[in-house]
Amino acid sequence: MTLLRRHLLALAGLSALGGCASAPHALVEAPETPLGWASVGSTTGGARAIPEHVFDVHDRAGLDAALRLGDKPKIIRIHKFIDLCPGGVEAFRDPEFSFDAFDRAFDPATWGRDDPKGPLEDARKRSEKRQAEVSVVRLPSNTTVLGVAPGAGFQHGMVLLDKVSNIVIRDLRFSDAYDHFPEWQPRDNGHGEWNSEYDALSLRGADRVWVDHCHFDDGQHPDKLEPIRLGQRVQHHDGLLDITNGSDLVTVSWCRFQAHDKTMLIGSSDSRSSDEGHLRVTLHHNHFHACKERTPRVRFGRVHVVANLFSAERAEDFGYSLGIGANSRLYSEHNRWELPAGITADRLIRRLKGSAFTDRDSRLNGQAVDILAAWAAAHPGESLSADVGWRPDESYDTAALRPARPDQLVEQIRAGVGPRRA
Numbered sequence: 001m002t003l004l005r006r007h008l009l010a011l012a013g014l015s016a017l018g019g020c021a022s023a024p025h026a027l028v029e030a031p032e033t034p035l036g037w038a039s040v041g042s043t044t045g046g047a048r049a050i051p052e053h054v055f056d057v058h059d060r061a062g063l064d065a066a067l068r069l070g071d072k073p074k075i076i077r078i079h080k081f082i083d084l085c086p087g088g089v090e091a092f093r094d095p096e097f098s099f100d101a102f103d104r105a106f107d108p109a110t111w112g113r114d115d116p117k118g119p120l121e122d123a124r125k126r127s128e129k130r131q132a133e134v135s136v137v138r139l140p141s142n143t144t145v146l147g148v149a150p151g152a153g154f155q156h157g158m159v160l161l162d163k164v165s166n167i168v169i170r171d172l173r174f175s176d177a178y179d180h181f182p183e184w185q186p187r188d189n190g191h192g193e194w195n196s197e198y199d200a201l202s203l204r205g206a207d208r209v210w211v212d213h214c215h216f217d218d219g220q221h222p223d224k225l226e227p228i229r230l231g232q233r234v235q236h237h238d239g240l241l242d243i244t245n246g247s248d249l250v251t252v253s254w255c256r257f258q259a260h261d262k263t264m265l266i267g268s269s270d271s272r273s274s275d276e277g278h279l280r281v282t283l284h285h286n287h288f289h290a291c292k293e294r295t296p297r298v299r300f301g302r303v304h305v306v307a308n309l310f311s312a313e314r315a316e317d318f319g320y321s322l323g324i325g326a327n328s329r330l331y332s333e334h335n336r337w338e339l340p341a342g343i344t345a346d347r348l349i350r351r352l353k354g355s356a357f358t359d360r361d362s363r364l365n366g367q368a369v370d371i372l373a374a375w376a377a378a379h380p381g382e383s384l385s386a387d388v389g390w391r392p393d394e395s396y397d398t399a400a401l402r403p404a405r406p407d408q409l410v411e412q413i414r415a416g417v418g419p420r421r422a
Contacts, residue, residue: 034168034210036282036304038251039396041208045144045168048073056148060084063137071141071164078172079149084157085135089180092130097123097181103229106184113186128181128197135177135198136160139167147171150421155219158198161206161247170212171419174200176219178236186230194235204245211251215418216240217258235261239294243301244268246278255286256417259317263291267299270326270353275300282392283308284401287417290317297323297352303330304392306401309413310348311338320347324354329388332359332371334403336410339365345374356385361406 034043046053054075055066059082066076096119106116116124135157139145141164147153153173161167179196186192200216203209218237226234240257242265243250257263267279279301287309288295295310296303305322312318318339324330337348345364348371349357359371372386392398403409 034212034251035253035400036251036284036306036392036396037249037280038208038210038282040280041166041249043166043168043208043210043249043251045166045210046073046075046142047144047168048142049075049144057082067138067140069140073142075144075146077146077148078152078154081151081173081175082154084137084154085131085178086156092127092134092180094123094126094130096120097127099229102184106186107230108186108192111186113192115186116184124181124183128179128183131180132197138162139164141165141167144168145170145172147173147419147421150419152419152421153215154200159201161201161203161209163205165206166208167206168210168212169201169214170210171214171421173215173217173419174240175215175217176200176221177238178219178221179238180236182235184230192230192232194229194232196235196238198237199239199242200237201241202239203241203243203247203250205247206250207248209247209250211241211253211255213254213418213420215256215258216260218260222259223261237261239263239265240291242266242268243279243281243296245272246275248278248280250281252281252283253285254417257286257288257291257295259290261292262297263288263294264296265294266296266301266303267325267328270299272300276327279303280395282306282401285413285416287311287413288321290314292317293319293321293350294323295321297325298328298330298354299325300327301329302388302390302395303328304401305330305332305335306392306398307334307403307409307413309336309338309410312340315340315343318343318347320350322349322357324349324351324357324384326353328354328356329390330354330357331388331390331392332357332362334361334401334406334409335359335363336413337362337364338410341365344378345369345371346378349375351375351379351382351384355383356388358386358388 056077057063058079155175158177177198177200182194182196282304284306289311310321
């Protein structure tokens, strides 16, 4: 019996052999151990927490109080859908900042393609800083965060794992990490882009992390509904789950990612050579629905994408799934795609300065496909090796990741992803 189960049984007033609860805490079954790369790091989260360090949290104040424990092992049980950034744009807007004035000042037709600077940009940065001070929640090491009630989770903010270790996150909804003051970068993509600051969940230099049975979305504010400013649609959301800055030994399992553009980044820069040897990530049994791209986009990492479902109902909601970035070593197997007619197998991947990719047992709309061969046929003269230089079974047990019933995998994923108390 795990330490976590013992502690929760004790809190519930139960013995290991059964009994009746004498305390208000509901029994939560002990979590399974993670599969994939997080198993290599012995990821336990707050399993060694003493009973006094198990917290039932219903609001932001309770969350902040639990986090003040720092790196001591702790279990945080979330009961509500907590708004991390209440109040809206006017709660954070600097008095000297105006959206209309900003657009007039930095219109490329008059300003050009130089970066914004001056009082208006300074006021935007002050506004952004005010929002960040409220909306960013930093998890310390040796922490387990569990959703224990329907709809439990976080909205309107970013949960950040920055240079921490040994985190377990389960059964939570992460929604609408909305940046009120996105940055205008006039040379991005050649025509300029709006770029936001917040991911719903962000790993930066974090290791031994397990994210399991969670749901990620943009809530009621998808970027496709935002207005056009400075010639481009405003982006108020960044990634749903980004894994960057040398993060390592991470497993993401049984999660649903819903209706987003740039969904998951693994590795932040082609030039960040210090990421070499890190960014070891396993994605298994996740469902990416109507996620246009980056599911994931990989740089440097040894990433195992196994037994996931990628789906879209409209062709405009799909760009590509697996991004093969610089120095990436992406190993794909047993994945399933359910996409509109006309989307061919070569479009399931996109080469983004990468040189190798391997895949086996993929199916597109129920039919077996050879992704690498399809890509090669569609890109004559380009080279993409099937040798990524590693195999998952050399690093951890892969038997439990292989579908026992391949023909039922799609239904199994659809039925099993997301918070189990939703």
